[in-house]
Amino acid sequence: EAQDLNGAQIGWVLAQSTLYGTHVFFVGDQAQSIYGWRGAHSHLLSTLPLRPRSLSHSFRFGREIASAANTILFIKSHPLRRVLWRPYYVRGNHAVHDRLTRRPLDHRDGQFTAISRSNAGLAMWLLRTFIQKP
Numbered sequence: 724e725a726q727d728l729n730g731a732q733i734g735w736v737l738a739q740s741t742l743y744g745t746h747v748f749f750v751g752d753q754a755q756s757i758y759g760w761r762g763a764h765s766h767l768l769s770t771l772p773l774r775p776r777s778l779s780h781s782f783r784f785g786r787e788i789a790s791a792a793n794t795i796l797f798i799k800s801h802p803l804r805r806v807l808w809r810p811y812y813v814r815g816n817h818a819v820h821d822r823l824t825r826r827p828l829d830h831r832d833g834q835f836t837a838i839s840r841s842n843a844g845l846a847m848w849l850l851r852t853f854i855q856k857p
Contacts, residue, residue: 724750724751724755725749725750725751725768726751726752726753726755726756726763726765726768727751727756727757727758727763728749728751728763728767729758729761729762729763729764729767730762730767731762732763733767733771736749737771749768749771749773751765751768753765753766753768753769779812779813779814780813780814780816781813781814781815781816782816782819783816783819784815784816784819784821785815785816785817785818785819785820785821786814786815786817786821787815787821787822787823788815788821788823789813789814789815790815791823791838792813793812793813796812796813837849
């Protein structure tokens with residue numbers, strides 16, 4: 724989760740690498756940085772002397788969710804956002820059959836994904852969906 728490291732943490736890891744002559748691998752997703760409140764910024768990854776590689780094939784979701792994710796990733800990478808971010812394209816797993824809907828799903832089989840604009844919105848959806856009133 725290298726996207727959640729701040730400058731001091733990255734500096735420490737690189738210093739250990741230099742001191743001990745070890746190889747360092749940073750694995751992270753610039754689209755998922757959530758620790759900005761403590762100095763972590765995903766653009767720090769682009770300042771490192773790295774050879775970026777994209778892990779663009781998901782085994783967790785299918786093509787329909789991948790299509791929605793690609794739309795969100797495209798918007799995030801738009802130059803008007805003025806964010807140093809390296810866009811990429813994700814492929815869904817053809818063996819996973821998914822669908823997007825705004826309607827409540829029958830979640831009894833445990834096979835669903837909920838996408839929300841915020842963690843609070845997701846928590847409220849979970850409470851409304853899974854906590855039944857007597």
